[in-house]
Amino acid sequence: MAGFRPLSSGLRALRPxxxxxxxxxxxxxxxxxxxxxxxxxxxxxxxxxxxxxxGSMTTFAKRYFDKDERPRRSPLGTVPVxxxxxxxxxxxxxxxxxLTWMGHSSVLAEIDGRRVLFDPVWGERCxxxxxxxxxxxxxxxxxxxxxxxxxxxVISHDHYDHLDMxxxxxxAGTDTVFAVPLGVGAxxxxxxxxxxxxxxxxxxxxxxxAGLTLxxxxxxxxxxxxxxxxxxxxxxxxxxxxxxxxxxHSGDTGYFDGFREIGAGHGPFDATMIQIGAYSEYWPDIHMxxxxxxxxxLDLQQGEPGGAxxxxxxxxxxxxxxxxAEPGEWTLAxxxxxxxxxxxxxxxxPFEPAGELPSRPWWRDxxxxxxxxxxxxxxxxxxxxxxxxxxxxx
Numbered sequence: 045m046a047g048f049r050p051l052s053s054g055l056r057a058l059r060p061x062x063x064x065x066x067x068x069x070x071x072x073x074x075x076x077x078x079x080x081x082x083x084x085x086x087x088x089x090x091x092x093x094x095x096x097x098x099g100s101m102t103t104f105a106k107r108y109f110d111k112d113e114r115p116r117r118s119p120l121g122t123v124p125v126x127x128x129x130x131x132x133x134x135x136x137x138x139x140x141x142x143l144t145w146m147g148h149s150s151v152l153a154e155i156d157g158r159r160v161l162f163d164p165v166w167g168e169r170c171x172x173x174x175x176x177x178x179x180x181x182x183x184x185x186x187x188x189x190x191x192x193x194x195x196x197x198v199i200s201h202d203h204y205d206h207l208d209m210x211x212x213x214x215x216a217g218t219d220t221v222f223a224v225p226l227g228v229g230a231x232x233x234x235x236x237x238x239x240x241x242x243x244x245x246x247x248x249x250x251x252x253x254a255g256l257t258l259x260x261x262x263x264x265x266x267x268x269x270x271x272x273x274x275x276x277x278x279x280x281x282x283x284x285x286x287x288x289x290x291x292x293h294s295g296d297t298g299y300f301d302g303f304r305e306i307g308a309g310h311g312p313f314d315a316t317m318i319q320i321g322a323y324s325e326y327w328p329d330i331h332m333x334x335x336x337x338x339x340x341x342l343d344l345q346q347g348e349p350g351g352a353x354x355x356x357x358x359x360x361x362x363x364x365x366x367x368x369a370e371p372g373e374w375t376l377a378x379x380x381x382x383x384x385x386x387x388x389x390x391x392x393x394p395f396e397p398a399g400e401l402p403s404r405p406w407w408r409d410x411x412x413x414x415x416x417x418x419x420x421x422x423x424x425x426x427x428x429x430x431x432x433x434x435x436x437x438x
Contacts, residue, residue, distance in 0.1 A: 062172035062209045063270040064202065064231030067277065071244070075227050075276060078246050086278050088264050090300045093329035095266040117362045119369075121410035123182035126392030130186050139398040141289040141314055143352075146185055147391040148360035149206055151293065151317050156286030158195045158254050162293045162317065163206040164188065164215065170205035170361055172269070177204070178361040181368075185392025188214050195254040196243075199224040200295025201279035202231055202267050205361055209235055223251060223258045227277035231269070247280060259283040261306045263297035265330050283310040292316040292344055296357065298329040299336035303343035313351050315397040316341050321358025321371040331357075331364075334374035335419060338384060349384040352397035359391070359407070369411035374418040376405060 067075055075081055126132075129144065137154050144152040148170075149163040166188045171177020188211060197220055200206050207228065216236040221243060224232065229244040243251040245260035252258075260280040267277040282293045283306070292306070292313045307313070320337035332340060334355070341353045358371035372388055379386035389395055389402040 059270070060172045061235075062204075064207075064209075065234035067227045067230045071227065071230060072276070075278075078226060078278075080247060080278070085276070086267070088266075088329075089262045089302050090264060093264055093266065093298060094327060095330055117365065117368050119181060119407070119410040120412060123359070123410060124390045124406055125182055125185050126390055126394075129392040129394065130190055132394045133192070137394075137396050139396045140286075141291070141398065142394050142396045143291075143315055143317070143354055143387070144185075144394040145354060145356065145389055145391060147180075147182060148358075149200065149293075149295070149317075149319065149356045151354070151356065152191065152194075153284065153291055153315075155256065155284060155289050155291060158256050158286060159193065160256065160258075160284055161191070161194045161197045162282070163200055163295070164197060164211045165205060165208040166211045166214070167208045170203075170208070170363075172204065178363055181360055181362065182391055194218070194220050196221045196223055196256065196258065198222075198258065198282050198284070198293065199228055199232075200263070200282065200293065201225060201265060202228050202269050202277050203296065204269065205357075205363065206296065207231060207269075212237065221253050223253065223260075223282070225260055225278035225280040227267075230277070245280070246278065255286065257283075257285045259285075259310060261292075261310070262300075262302045263295050264300045264302075265296045265298070281306070283313075285310070289314045294319045294332075294337075294340065294356075296331060297340075299332050299340060303340045304346070307344035307346050312345050315352045315354060316344055317354045317356045319357040320355045320375050321366075322363040323366065323371075324364045326365075334371055335378045337375060338378040338382065338386075341384065342382065349382055352385050352387050352401055353379060354387045354389075367412070367414055367416075369407040370414055370416070372407050373405060373414060376403070377418040 080086055140156050142154040148165055150165050151162045153160040166184050169177040169179050212235050221241050223243045226244055226246045229242040247260055247262045250257055250259040261283055263279050263281045265279040267279050281295045284291050290313050296319050318337040318341055319332055320334045323331045323333045355375045376386055385401055387395055387401040390406050395402050
């Protein structure tokens with residue numbers, strides 16, 4: 045059976061190759077030595093985080109599959125994709141820093157003459173199966189093979205919408221280095237990436253690749269690809285610093301106090317890539333709302349607006365109950381309320397954080413009108429408990 049391998053057990057159960065591999069040997073020994081690994085699992089900053097829908101699973105499932113509710117979670121028309129990404133990337137950035145959002149959390153960062161690719165997901169579905177699971181809502185702006193040489197690929201964690209087996213297998217044929225959180229290297233080796241090309245880091249550890257310093261920093265999330273969530277692979281946000289510029293990629297995370305510490309130790313940042321989609325009252329600890337994403341950016345900049353904020357983790361896959369366009373709309377509103385510059389490019393449009401940012405709300409062309417204005421009480425919790433009043437007009 046293609047794509048499956050037998051397990052070494054008496055029952056010889058079948059396991060999809062996309063599930064990856066569990067850490068073992070010296071990798072597992074290193075995991076056990078981590079100060080963030082206790083009682084057999086990795087621990088979140090700020091204490092345990094709810095990683096599964098709260099409340100009744102029956103109620104959750106009925107809402108998720110409600111045919112009347114699902115249309116608002118998808119675009120009404122064709123999502124625009126930048127037509128000349130390849131040609132635009134052929135020209136070096138004038139300021140030394142350029143970001144290209146490829147959709148969801150996949151971003152190409154060109155920084156001080158080097159190229160960093162975050163969370164490359166070029167697959168059609170974020171799922172272990174090609175026939176089921178959330179399907180891409182827009183095409184990728186260009187084929188992965190056309191992207192050209194990349195100095196380092198950064199993976200935030202091992203969930204399917206961030207670690208995509210088909211994309212990794214395509215990249216396994218290059219000589220690019222992978223920077224990954226502790227334990228995630230087991231998946232990559234299973235899919236053909238040599239151990240010599242892995243830089244596997246715990247929170248607070250750094251590595252140098254092609255003149256860039258990459259540091260794994262904390263995030264509030266969880267891990268897992270198989271039927272059992274063993275919490276044996278770490279999740280992380282990332283700081284990448286060059287000679288002149290530095291950027292931050294949040295990966296997936298709930299809001300927590302550690303953003304200010306990350307900013308104090310590694311900032312200020314010329315640009316941040318902040319997760320603001322797939323939020324829900326069912327899992328408030330592991331994904332940020334748009335308002336919390338703006339708050340996180342300000343924390344990283346030590347409380348002051350600065351740099352450019354690129355919202356990620358939205359627009360490409362249907363992963364939560366909120367309307368498809370809401371993350372983009374609300375992030376613009378939250379940024380405007382505090383004077384923070386926010387970039388909202390269509391997928392594939394390169395921009396330079398030091399220059400004019402793409403700010404046109406393009407999603408309005410292909411989405412239903414939003415029924416909720418920003419902020420609504422359940423989303424405005426951060427402003428209510430902190431001293432910064434994020435007040436918008438919707």
